[in-house]
Amino acid sequence: MCCVRQTFGDDKTYACDKKAPVYAAAMSSSELNPAQYEAVFYRGGPMLVLAGAGSGKTRVITERIAALVERDVPHDAITAVTFTNKAAKEMRERLLARLGEQAQTLRICTFHALGLAMVREHAKLLERKRNVSVFSISEQKSAMRSVLSDMKLPADTDQVERLLSRVSLLKNGLLDESENSLSAVKERYDALLTRMNAVDFDDLMILPLRLLTEHNDVQALWQSRCRHLLVDEYQDSSRVQYDFVRLLVSENGNLTVVGDDDQSIYGWRGAEVKNLFQLEKDFPTLHTVRLEENYRSTNAILTAANTLIANNGERLGKTLRSNLGEGKPVRIWESANGDEEGHRIAADIKARRAIAEAKGWDDFCILYRASFLSRPVEFALREAGIPYHVSGGLSFFDRAEIQDSLAYLRLMANPADDLAFMRAIARPRRGVGDKALGLLGEFAWEHDCSLLEACLHDDLEHRLSRTLREFAEMVSGIEHLFLHGEPDDAFDALLERTQLEDAIRAEAADEDEAERRMSNVMELRRWWLRHAEDGGDLALFLQHVFLASNQDEDDPEGQVRLMTVHAAKGLEFDHVYIIGVEDGLFPHQNALQEQRMEEERRLMYVAMTRARYRLTMTYVRVRMRFGNKEKVSYSPFLDEPDASVMRWVDKEVNSEEAKEEVEDAMAIFKAIAEKAKLN
Numbered sequence: 001m002c003c004v005r006q007t008f009g010d011d012k013t014y015a016c017d018k019k020a021p022v023y024a025a026a027m028s029s030s031e032l033n034p035a036q037y038e039a040v041f042y043r044g045g046p047m048l049v050l051a052g053a054g055s056g057k058t059r060v061i062t063e064r065i066a067a068l069v070e071r072d073v074p075h076d077a078i079t080a081v082t083f084t085n086k087a088a089k090e091m092r093e094r095l096l097a098r099l100g101e102q103a104q105t106l107r108i109c110t111f112h113a114l115g116l117a118m119v120r121e122h123a124k125l126l127e128r129k130r131n132v133s134v135f136s137i138s139e140q141k142s143a144m145r146s147v148l149s150d151m152k153l154p155a156d157t158d159q160v161e162r163l164l165s166r167v168s169l170l171k172n173g174l175l176d177e178s179e180n181s182l183s184a185v186k187e188r189y190d191a192l193l194t195r196m197n198a199v200d201f202d203d204l205m206i207l208p209l210r211l212l213t214e215h216n217d218v219q220a221l222w223q224s225r226c227r228h229l230l231v232d233e234y235q236d237s238s239r240v241q242y243d244f245v246r247l248l249v250s251e252n253g254n255l256t257v258v259g260d261d262d263q264s265i266y267g268w269r270g271a272e273v274k275n276l277f278q279l280e281k282d283f284p285t286l287h288t289v290r291l292e293e294n295y296r297s298t299n300a301i302l303t304a305a306n307t308l309i310a311n312n313g314e315r316l317g318k319t320l321r322s323n324l325g326e327g328k329p330v331r332i333w334e335s336a337n338g339d340e341e342g343h344r345i346a347a348d349i350k351a352r353r354a355i356a357e358a359k360g361w362d363d364f365c366i367l368y369r370a371s372f373l374s375r376p377v378e379f380a381l382r383e384a385g386i387p388y389h390v391s392g393g394l395s396f397f398d399r400a401e402i403q404d405s406l407a408y409l410r411l412m413a414n415p416a417d418d419l420a421f422m423r424a425i426a427r428p429r430r431g432v433g434d435k436a437l438g439l440l441g442e443f444a445w446e447h448d449c450s451l452l453e454a455c456l457h458d459d460l461e462h463r464l465s466r467t468l469r470e471f472a473e474m475v476s477g478i479e480h481l482f483l484h485g486e487p488d489d490a491f492d493a494l495l496e497r498t499q500l501e502d503a504i505r506a507e508a509a510d511e512d513e514a515e516r517r518m519s520n521v522m523e524l525r526r527w528w529l530r531h532a533e534d535g536g537d538l539a540l541f542l543q544h545v546f547l548a549s550n551q552d553e554d555d556p557e558g559q560v561r562l563m564t565v566h567a568a569k570g571l572e573f574d575h576v577y578i579i580g581v582e583d584g585l586f587p588h589q590n591a592l593q594e595q596r597m598e599e600e601r602r603l604m605y606v607a608m609t610r611a612r613y614r615l616t617m618t619y620v621r622v623r624m625r626f627g628n629k630e631k632v633s634y635s636p637f638l639d640e641p642d643a644s645v646m647r648w649v650d651k652e653v654n655s656e657e658a659k660e661e662v663e664d665a666m667a668i669f670k671a672i673a674e675k676a677k678l679n
Contacts, residue, residue, distance in 0.1 A: 032063065039256075039289040040064045046255040046283040048276070052320045053305075053609035054296025054572065057258050061232055062094040064256060068228055069102055077227040079248075080108045083236050087570075088113070091232070107225070111241055115204035118211060122218055126207050133198040140164055140200050147188045158509065171202045172240050172270060205240045212247040222248055234259030238270040242278065252285055261315050265566060265603045267596065276316065294320045294609075296572050298327020301615050304641035305608040311640050312598045324612075329647040332581075332638055333618040338373070339530075341620050342380030345577050348616070349386060349560060357614075358574055361387055365561040365573035367607050369586040372516075372625070373579055374562050375523050381560060382545065391563040397545065401504050401517045405524055406545065408494055412479035413538045416450040424475070428503035430467055440468065474498065487532035491525045523624070565607045576611035578604075582619045582632045604637050 032040060036056060039049045040063045051057035061080070068078055082088050088110055095103035109117075116134065123130045135143065141160050148155035148163070167186045169175040175182070193199060199207065212219045226248040231237070234257040237245070249255040257279060264273035280286050294302055299322040306319050335341040345366060352358050366377055375396045381388045396402060404427040410420035425432055444454040454460060455472035474497055481490040495501040501518065508514035531541045561573070580586055587600035608615060619634040638646075 032060075033293050035289055035291050035293065036060050036063075039291065040067055042287060042289065044285070044287055045252045046249070046279070046286045047257070048279055048286055048288045049256065049258040049291060050276075050288060050316055050318055051258050051260055051291040052294060052318055053260065053263060053606070054294040055291035055320070056293075056295060057232070057260075057291060058090065058094070060291065061230055061256070061258050062091055062098065065091075065095060065106065065108075065230060066098050069099055069106070073228060075102075075105045076107070076225055078106060078230075079114070079226045079228070080106070080230045080232070081111055081114055082108075082232040083110060085110060085113075087232060111237075111244070112201065112204040115208045115244075116199075118208040118218075118222065119199060119204065122211050122215070125211060125215060125218070127194050128199070129197050131197070133196070134204070135193070135198050135200050139198075143192050143196070143198075144185075144189060147185060147192055151185070151188065153185075168202050171206050172238065174270060205238075205244060209240065209244055209247070212244070219247060223250065223253075226253075228254045228256070230256040230258070232258050235261055235264035235273055235276055236266050236271045237275050239272055239275070240270075242272070242275045246282060251283060255283065262309050262312070262318075262602055263569065263606050265569065265599060265606055267599050273314065273599075273602075277314075288316075290318045292318050292320055294322050295324075296612055297609060298322055298324045298613055300327045300329050300645040301608060301611050303645045304330045304615070305605050307642040308608065308637060308640045309601060309605040312601055314598055320609075328614055329645050330608075330641070331614075331616040332634075332646060332648045333616060334634070334648075335618060335620045337620050337622045338376035338624055339380070341579060341618050342376040342378075343383075345377060345579070345616075345618070346380040346384040346386055348577075349381075349575070350384060352575060352614075361558055361560045363574040364577075365563070365568065365571070365575070365610065366577045366579060367563060367565050367568055367610065368579050369565060369588060369603070370580065371564060372519070373585075375520070376624075377562065377579065379527055386560055387558065388560040388562055391561055391567055396520065396523070399517070399520055401521050402524055404500060404504070405494070405521055406542070408475070408478070408498060408500070409538060409542060411452060411475055412482055413542050415452045418444075418451045421451045424498075425468075425471060428499055428506075430471065432467055432471075436468070482538050487529050488525075491528055495521070519625075526624075565603050568610050569606055572610055572612055574612045575614045575616075576607070577616045577618060578607050579618045580620075580623070581617045581635045581638060582623065583635050584632065585623075586635050586637065601637065601640075 033056075036059070039047070039060045049057065049060060051060065065078060065080055069075070080091060082091065088108055092103065092106075092108045095106060095108070107114075119126060119128065120130050120132060123132055141157075141164065144160045144164050144167075145155045148159065153159075163182070163185055166175060166182055167189060170182060170186055193203070212222065229245065229249050231245060236259075245255070245257075257276075259276055261273050261276050264271060264276075267273070297305075297320075302320045302322050309315070333341075333344060335344055349358075349361075349364050352364070353361075358364060366374070368374055374390065378388065378390070378396050390396075390398075397406075404423065407420045407423035407427065410417050411424050414420070422437070425437070440451055440454055440460075443457070443460055444451050447454065447457060447459075449457070452472055452475065455468040456476075460468070478490065478493050478497060481493050485493075501521070504517050504521065505514040508517055528541055561571075565578075578586075584592070586604065587597055591597055591600040608617075617638065619638070620632065622629050623632045624630075
């Protein structure tokens with residue numbers, strides 16, 4: 001057995017085999033494994049806790065804080081920092097449950113909340129007042145627009161957003177300061193914020209750095225408040241945040257950093273995985289503890305993830321091991337296209353539920369590298385009657401262009417749908433104002449009819465403009481095509497006669513956005529054509545569309561989750577499907593061009609380690625993109641994991657794998673038969 005290093009005060013001792021019984025007793029009382037125990041009670045100065053996915057890092061950091069409090073370390077000498085309000089709230093709640101009222105006065109916050117506290121306390125040194133405002137994005141845009149106008153420069157929306165982005169990069173040291181024109185804009189922008197007693201989001205790190213480097217007394221004060229500084233998710237830190245931490249902790253100070261270089265996936269927003277490697281240089285006495293026991297995933301899933309990520313060169317290295325047993329192999333599916341991919345996943349989810357492999361719909365999660373991949377899956381889930389929630393993004397059916405198109409379809413299927421009428425009459429704008437609509441509403445109320453019917457009423461002609469009658473006649477004409485014409489002609493007439501396509505393109509910020517939005521509308525059109533080919537009418541089509549429309553989109557409980565891999569970080573599910581595992585999609589084409597393969601591989605590692613018991617990875621032969629069919633090949637990431645834990649379901653299967661598929665099918669058949677018998 002290896003030794004476990006423990007330190008107390010300045011005296012360092014080692015707990016080896018002869019002390020195992022005492023060590024085990026302490027372990028069982030706190031329910032920590034040996035590595036977790038070491039991380040919680042280590043007292044030798046700076047420490048890096050290299051915490052693998054599902055290894056209990058949140059518990060370790062909260063238990064370490066609790067141990068400091070129970071050791072009578074003053075609350076004002078402990079600072080715990082993380083990246084999101086959600087993570088800070090979870091840490092605080094765990095400590096409240098663990099320590100009770102003692103946890104109330106602990107300093108647990110995000111990097112930016114800590115920065116704001118420093119700015120407000122030392123406002124005078126920054127030419128501000130204590131009641132300094134933090135500008136939102138919209139307020140930053142207003143300030144930048146004012147600056148550009150004063151400088152007699154273009155101040156349109158695109159220019160404002162572009163310069164705000166570049167000023168942000170300049171502030172964070174990610175852009176060359178020699179760009180004189182941008183520096184002048186930045187100086188004017190910063191001066192305006194100072195005059196208005198305001199800061200922006202970047203200032204919440206930049207200004208505290210100024211305080212710590214230019215004022216020794218301020219640094220001494222905050223170093224005393226961070227005598228024990230604990231930082232979570234350190235792999236997500238930027239260079240500015242690294243410098244911030246470095247100024248708050250002395251070389252041999254009590255810094256605890258918890259992170260995982262294999263889960264560093266935010267390089268696109270300034271996170272630098274090399275910050276973890278830099279720690280050893282800046283803190284020579286750094287002690288590293290590896291949390292490698294995984295409490296989330298089966299060994300088959302972990303073996304696949306471990307052997308994939310081992311292909312990265314820039315990593316500190318660790319190997320996760322499971323305490324959940326071997327588990328099922330990772331399944332790899334090939335489908336003809338996105339529709340087949342979606343229907344196959346929907347069928348598998350229903351099958352897993354039928355044989356009681358999952359308790360609820362929220363045991364399932366579908367992950368993707370790009371949001372457009374969710375569209376056919378959403379269609380398939382709705383058709384199968386499976387409730388779902390799109391997290392970290394907008395559902396396909398909630399997009400403005402889809403809602404606008406559906407408003408017309410609803411109105412043709414149900415002329416009494418006044419809500420659909422109100423949306424359709426305004427998309428695109430037809431010069432019908434609120435006053436005219438108010439009069440129309442009164443007329444409809446008086447004559448006990450719908451708004452659309454009121455537009456065609458003979459008595460309305462002299463009271464309101466002819467625009468309303470023309471609108472109603474147009475809707476009636478398109479409706480006739482949906483009832484008696486060709487399905488494709490009907491949908492095309494909808495876009496052309498209503499001028500909806502022109503409006504969608506005109507309102508887009510640029511040509512790329514216009515193409516994306518119209519691609520969404522074409523996806524809806526394609527779904528309508530497939531439905532019509534099966535003999536369905538418009539009313540039945542809309543019934544399928546709104547099958548899951550009564551879901552509470554703010555509460556994903558009891559629903560299958562759809563999300564990007566970035567949005568899934570930190571979450572876990574019994575069954576995970578990673579779709580679109582194709583060359584050019586995952587890894588993304590931009591990564592191939594910019595040599596960012598290691599971050600893409602980390603992203604895949606994060607996706608794979610979200611799964612507890614079953615992991616399925618899918619790809620297609622033909623993918624629809626921007627309305628065009630593209631032949632694709634599977635991702636190189638599917639060839640990298642250990643082949644012994646991967647099952648290519650659509651390739652030649654051996655007798656054992658075939659037997660398991662048959663057993664699954666028989667179990668599903670039996671479950672369905674039992675349900676039918678009960679009914």
